[in-house]
Amino acid sequence: MFQRALICTDFTDGMQRLAQFVPSLATGGFRSLIFFHNVAVDAEREIPSADPEQLAKPKQQLSELLRVDPAQVEVKVEVQMGRVSENIIKLAKQYQVDVIFLGTPTRTLLEEKIFGSNTMQLAEKTAVPLLILRPQLISTYTTAELELRCAHLFRYLLVPYDGSPGGKTLIEKIRRQVQNNPNSVLERVRLLWVIDENIRPEFYGDRPVQQAEEELSQVQAELAKLGLVVNTSVV
Structure with missing residues (x-):
């Protein structure tokens, strides 16, 4: 059903595991996948600026997980610094994605109330469908189970x-x-x-x-x- 997906991960939500199942996602109809990690801005800096080292490490982590068949699907890795919701919306427009994959944040209710929910902000600001997966779900699937799930996500x-x-x-x-x-x-x-x-x-x-x-x-x-x-x- 969908062909272009933006898959977001903070490396605690388990969403990075999907990088290992690109062939299965391609079987499920995807032709373009963008894996995205957001690096938080250092609040102590007077003028926030991108740190090459902070950006390079997560990009390498995602790239090492990837299993890609260029004949089946186009894959890109994006690592940016700044506000999560703003960067996701920007990338969704840039790559004209059909769906955005998100993991639910591992926050307490108090943290959610104080800092807000990125998912809720996105739901209010974008018309792109959001697919929200719970970390507990992704982390408990075996490789064989997740491979099958990725191939049949939208059947x-x-x-x-x-x-x-x-x-x-x-x-x-x-x-x-x-x-x-x-x-x-x-x-x-x-x-x-x-x-x-x-x-x-x-x-x-x-x-x-x-x-x-x-x-x-x-x-x-x-x-x-x-x-x-x-x-x-x-x-």
């Missing part, structure tokens, strides 16, 4: 949909990605409509379940034209 999607403008935009994005990518590996989609019982009934109408099913069936037919197997659920 089956669970897509939340409620008829809202945001939901329709998501469906349109999926449709465009499949149409524009001859190497798309997406095979199945499950559309999920959740009816919130806490919302006043008048907002849903007299037959909320039936209305949801009818709208989902229309979306189902639209996606099925792309050759996808589409299932629907209303809960």
Whole structure:
């Protein structure tokens, strides 16, 4: 489904392991991968400036992990200094990526409250989809398991949909990605409509379940034209 990915790592989130599975990611449809590490700015410096040694070490670490077949996929390593979210957004635009891979930060709730969340900042500032992977998940997979996961990342999607403008935009994005990518590996989609019982009934109408099913069936037919197997659920 996606062809160009920006994979971000701070070397504590386990995301750097994905550099060892470039061939599997290529099997999953990717044709361009950018691995990125951000070096924090030294707060004691009056004028922050890039330190060549600080940039060279993580770049070497990532480069040594890479397993690359140039015939399958283009791979680049980027190491920059500055604000994480700003650098990620800049690189996403520079390389015109389709998706951004992030690991959840290993922070306490207090640190998150004080310093903020890079993930939340990115979600507010970019329209590029974010794939967020938990460090506990990445670190526990064996090599064989992670190899298989990387090859099948986007074969089956669970897509939340409620008829809202945001939901329709998501469906349109999926449709465009499949149409524009001859190497798309997406095979199945499950559309999920959740009816919130806490919302006043008048907002849903007299037959909320039936209305949801009818709208989902229309979306189902639209996606099925792309050759996808589409299932629907209303809960």
